[in-house]
Amino acid sequence: MKKIGLLVAVEMGAVLERYGTPQEKQTLFGFELLRYDNADYSIYAVNSGAGEIAAAAAAELLIAVCGVDLVVNFGVVGGLTPEMKLARTVVIERVVHYDFDTSEVDWAEPGRYLEYPTPYLPASPELVEKALAVAPELKKVTCASADKFVGRAEAKRALHERWGADICEMESAGIVLTCNRAGVPCLLIKTVSDAIEGGGEEFTREVARSAGLCLEVADRIIKEL
Numbered sequence: 001m002k003k004i005g006l007l008v009a010v011e012m013g014a015v016l017e018r019y020g021t022p023q024e025k026q027t028l029f030g031f032e033l034l035r036y037d038n039a040d041y042s043i044y045a046v047n048s049g050a051g052e053i054a055a056a057a058a059a060e061l062l063i064a065v066c067g068v069d070l071v072v073n074f075g076v077v078g079g080l081t082p083e084m085k086l087a088r089t090v091v092i093e094r095v096v097h098y099d100f101d102t103s104e105v106d107w108a109e110p111g112r113y114l115e116y117p118t119p120y121l122p123a124s125p126e127l128v129e130k131a132l133a134v135a136p137e138l139k140k141v142t143c144a145s146a147d148k149f150v151g152r153a154e155a156k157r158a159l160h161e162r163w164g165a166d167i168c169e170m171e172s173a174g175i176v177l178t179c180n181r182a183g184v185p186c187l188l189i190k191t192v193s194d195a196i197e198g199g200g201e202e203f204t205r206e207v208a209r210s211a212g213l214c215l216e217v218a219d220r221i222i223k224e225l
Contacts, residue, residue, distance in 0.1 A: 151199030
């Protein structure tokens with residue numbers, strides 16, 4: 001039976017509302033882990049907490065300890081362009097870890113890990129295409145990811161102009177890098193909780209609704225993987 005890892009930063013309320021009481025609940029290496037079983041697959045949902053380090057550690061837990069076949073991350077993001085309006089749901093095609101910079105010692109351009117030819121870390125293309133087949137309303141996007149909440153409109157516009165990114169958030173780079181290194185496919189479905197002119201206040205107001213909408217789409221896709 002397929003094992004699906006569901007990596008959740010701060011949106012566990014949406015998981016509990018949709019899936020209810022898990023078959024098993026435990027704490028492993030400081031992470032809360034919930035297991036949901038059905039006839040076709042098991043979901044291992046881990047609450048990572050915010051940030052790249054926490055997300056990478058949680059992804060490694062799902063891969064190395066739970067032995068999942070793939071990792072799905074759903075969550076909320078900031079919009080960086082007028083098209084990325086509140087509640088718009090997207091699938092991440094590639095991620096740039098924009099505050100990663102070793103250029104002073106290895107002359108690689110900012111954002112680039114040396115095992116990659118560019119600063120952009122690709123998500124699993126086959127899962128992106130499967131997601132689009134199930135939910136054609138999704139848009140493939142580039143995500144700017146780093147350990148900072150970006151709320152100001154001018155900062156959001158600067159991220160788009162510098163990196164060509166459509167959205168920003170705080171976990172995707174850690175997830176994609178970890179999954180790619182382990183050879184485990186990953187899929188990242190995101191919903192905008194604060195648009196380009198929105199900020200922390202809009203995020204606080206809309207995070208729960210956007211998380212629920214995002215998991216609704218992600219669950220449709222999971223059922224077809």
